[in-house]
Amino acid sequence: MREVFGQSAYRVRFDWGPAGAERIADGAACVVVVDVLSFTTALTVAAEHGISVLPYPWRDASAVAEAARHRAELAVGRMEARSAETVSLSPPTIARAAAHRRIERLVLPSPNGSAISARMAATGATVVGVSLRNVAAAAAWVRQRAAGRPVAVVAAGERWPDDSLRPAAEDLWGAGAFLSAFVADRPERDDVSFEAGAAIAAYRAVAADLPAALAASVSGRELAARGFEADVATAADAGASTVVPVLSDGWFRPHTADAAGA
Template identity: 70%
Template structure:
């Protein structure tokens, strides 16, 4: 199918529908949700946690956390003092006080896409601006010339339709920039993937300022979550590569959670 970009070794698209189109035949699929699922995921894996991506924030998420003896990340607005939420800053704070071995991380965008891809047997990698270079290096080695798909999660409009979020375009573009070896996108990159690289390179000189000015960034800052935007925009600070295997994201060298 033409919309699957199957003629290209490196593909890029948006949201769950785009993921289902470009993932078939790919050796690995990178999922990008900068504000904030994959940033929170990267931070958690940096701290040594295994992360269960959960598509829904409802009673079943609490049940899953209890079943796996895991910490449940609650909604930002619902988090009390010391509680972990989708806010990456709360994960950093909580990990400074106690060890978190397992974390259930609900998200209707990046988490739902990751869980859906895993159900098809795809190998999923969590990518943020923080770890784009490290993730690209790991994927390039593992893929060994096989196709790679990159999915920008995006956000949702009130009617449930996809709202392309430019910070996810930049995160995907950063990963693709490093996947290309920081040079010009290779012949195997789809035009969509090449456009993501160009978008990232246009703002790479001031990512903190650019991310803070996005609609998603301004929404978080207005809500009192400026620290989350700053954590998300800290490009290249992490070597953590969250890989989804047996239902859990972990660093590649770690065994899967039970």
């Protein structure tokens, strides 16, 4: 039964959340994590500024200790970012702070994308952070690295108050955007799982006006209601980035498609 849920009959796979990641990661050359609002968008913006990122599951005292141990910046909660030099999970704060001072390392807590990334890294998988900003570059990097081996794409989703998974439209679209780019030049489509195909179809349904769809999504409206419309606009800037955050020795570091074999 585990083999069925693992989509092992297909080389291109898709599922949701930590449990889904564990099911489809077996034998995968790369595990692609998508958390558009906002972990992987923040991660991509950090990579654009040459910042290495440590994914951390919790924002608590242990995160403070971890940042101190690595002499790294610790991202605070969105509502705690009061100055132009304070970094939070809000992607614009990373760009703003990097414009004021040099940041080399950042501990970025997130219960969704960050937690999944850390969990997959512990299995020895090559973990890649993907947002709408870097889908084309990431698809090229993973295509080079995978060389025909299986690829697992995970939509992080959000959390309901009871901590159960809330599938989030923006992560479905982000995963579908990556998958659409990844399979674009593949003549053999029978190696794409139906779950991955459904994500591609969902993305293509909104691709013509992605910024409006993102703003109208539940997560987009939630951020706007809290005063973070800029987070949504930053996330919607598809194709803005050519860097690919790849997790190595616990840290996401910037790569480019040409460096996939490195």
